[in-house]
Amino acid sequence: xxxxxxxxxxxxxxxxxxxxxxxxxxxxxxxxxxxxxxxxxxxxxxxxxxxxxxxxxxxxxxxxxxxxxxxxxxxxxxxxxxxxxxxxxxxxxxxxxxxxxxxxxxxxxxxxxxxxxxxxxxxxxxxxxxxxxxxxxxxxxxxxxxxxxxxxxxxxxxxxxxxxxxxxxxxxxxxxxxxxxxxxxxxxxxxxxxxxxxxxxxxxxxxxxxxxxxxxxxxxxxxxxxxxxxxxxxxxxxxxxxxxx
Amino acid sequence: xxxxxxxxxxxxxxxxxxxxxxxxxxxxxxxxxxxxxxxxxxxxxxxxxxxxxxxxxxxxxxxxxxxxxxxxxxxxxxxxxxxxxxxxxxxxxxxxxxxxxxxxxxxxxxxxxxxxxxxxxxxxxxxxxxxxxxxxxxxxxxxxxxxxxxxxxxxxxxxxxxxxxxxxxxxxxxxxxxxxxxxxxxxxxxxxxxxxxxxxxxxxxxxxxxxxxxxxxxxxxxxxxxxxxxxxxxxxxxxxxxxxxxxxxxxxxxxxxxxxxxxxxxxxxxxxxxxxxxxxxxxxxxxxxxxxxxxxxxxxxxxxxxxxxxxxxxxxxxxxxxxxxxxxxxxxxxxxxxxxxxx
Numbered sequence: 001x002x003x004x005x006x007x008x009x010x011x012x013x014x015x016x017x018x019x020x021x022x023x024x025x026x027x028x029x030x031x032x033x034x035x036x037x038x039x040x041x042x043x044x045x046x047x048x049x050x051x052x053x054x055x056x057x058x059x060x061x062x063x064x065x066x067x068x069x070x071x072x073x074x075x076x077x078x079x080x081x082x083x084x085x086x087x088x089x090x091x092x093x094x095x096x097x098x099x100x101x102x103x104x105x106x107x108x109x110x111x112x113x114x115x116x117x118x119x120x121x122x123x124x125x126x127x128x129x130x131x132x133x134x135x136x137x138x139x140x141x142x143x144x145x146x147x148x149x150x151x152x153x154x155x156x157x158x159x160x161x162x163x164x165x166x167x168x169x170x171x172x173x174x175x176x177x178x179x180x181x182x183x184x185x186x187x188x189x190x191x192x193x194x195x196x197x198x199x200x201x202x203x204x205x206x207x208x209x210x211x212x213x214x215x216x217x218x219x220x221x222x223x224x225x226x227x228x229x230x231x232x233x234x235x236x237x238x239x240x241x242x243x244x245x
Numbered sequence: 246x247x248x249x250x251x252x253x254x255x256x257x258x259x260x261x262x263x264x265x266x267x268x269x270x271x272x273x274x275x276x277x278x279x280x281x282x283x284x285x286x287x288x289x290x291x292x293x294x295x296x297x298x299x300x301x302x303x304x305x306x307x308x309x310x311x312x313x314x315x316x317x318x319x320x321x322x323x324x325x326x327x328x329x330x331x332x333x334x335x336x337x338x339x340x341x342x343x344x345x346x347x348x349x350x351x352x353x354x355x356x357x358x359x360x361x362x363x364x365x366x367x368x369x370x371x372x373x374x375x376x377x378x379x380x381x382x383x384x385x386x387x388x389x390x391x392x393x394x395x396x397x398x399x400x401x402x403x404x405x406x407x408x409x410x411x412x413x414x415x416x417x418x419x420x421x422x423x424x425x426x427x428x429x430x431x432x433x434x435x436x437x438x439x440x441x442x443x444x445x446x447x448x449x450x451x452x453x454x455x456x457x458x459x460x461x462x463x464x465x466x467x468x469x470x471x472x473x474x475x476x477x478x479x480x481x482x483x484x485x486x487x488x489x490x491x492x493x494x495x496x497x498x499x500x501x502x503x504x505x506x507x508x509x510x511x512x513x514x515x516x517x518x519x520x521x522x523x524x525x526x527x528x529x530x531x532x533x534x535x536x537x538x539x540x541x542x543x544x545x546x547x548x549x550x551x552x553x554x555x556x557x558x559x560x561x562x563x564x565x566x567x568x569x570x571x572x573x574x575x576x577x578x579x580x581x582x583x584x585x586x587x588x
Contacts, residue, residue, distance in 0.1 A: 085478030114478035
């Protein structure tokens, strides 16, 4: 890909001074985030800090009232969510939101809704390779899966869109520790094959352990950012998010 | 906490049944019902019940599809049926100047096709326009707002027709010749057979559309979870518009059929028919297209059955009585929800 005129490093996703609202609530208060290609970037922070809102703003489910969201150098802050899927954003939303009445296979095909049949047949194999469990249960209804399997399906479904950047919203939420390990292992694996990932997590320790860099959100603002190593050693992060004192 | 959508428990209201028994019962119960009804009513009334049921079913599909996708009880839908009848009578009677039956099949066939085509297209366009102007701006509003808007739209449609055609019945040309198909001692009106075949083909086509096509998948996913559907690349505005288009077109088709069958239409025809079709949709399980068709036919049988027993005036009371009983024992209707459940 030829780099757009201004960008020096290859940044897939760039948020500049983004303000988003939920009705009257000013949920994001001027957020700046950069996601370089091929990296894992994590957003950490407490409940209500604006992590999910940030992802929803990126994927077009809500539109920022101010500021810009750029994907591959193009402003997408006013683009509709369904068009952003084609543009390269894959979003595995909070709470998984799989189609519980559809089978696993049909769920994956929904992920490939904007793609051709041939592309989907190929990509389904790729997803099954990452999650062999999904292949075993392909004809089962999504609603019959366990929480961990549903998360795998949600990630697999987002991968079916063949995104440039994969947004993952709390993939470890509500999972047993062993499953959390497994999910994080898979996230790292997906990344090692070249996928750029923006990861929202409450489990800050885990998130920072696999991410290249992170942003700490508090009440709709970025209060801290840097490489994962710096953040892990930061006094405030250790106290507030890593449970140390 | 599980991520399972809350309404997936709707199935829990069902009576648990052995897995092997259930499909068998699904075949046996309707079969027994149909044979019983046939023996009780006789062939003529049996076909009459099917004909009425087909009209209710066509209207009920529009209710159930719209409810399935945006959870709106579109009270104006019955009036879409009424308008469909008026579009048809305007086209056949006033534009083409037809009055009576046409016995030449070479002339009749294209006229019928044209009547369905015109009515379905015009009503489809009206349906999409109404959605765009009246319901779409209220998509984020509390549910009461679009509901009341729908009642308002219903009044508007009725009054438009009343202004143009007056408060009395308008004749609709019965272009379909009235001859009977004689099977043994039974005489079945050919028109009834035609209506049943047309309605059933439309229902089968709709079912295939919903279950097999890309747009059908878009509809089901939008019904299940609007946000998730968008994240899959589904254009939900277009999908909702198409849902209205199909529902309204089916109401238009029902209007044509109604005109052929009864020969008259009035501006308030949509109220009664809409109410019964809505009942059919709820009876079958609102949101479920197969359920709506089933509910339509059941109501046709109840009404005609009541008439056969000499209780024709009690028809509506029995219809709603059955609805109450079904909802007490199966709150989600006979077939529950199928278009999709909400997260």
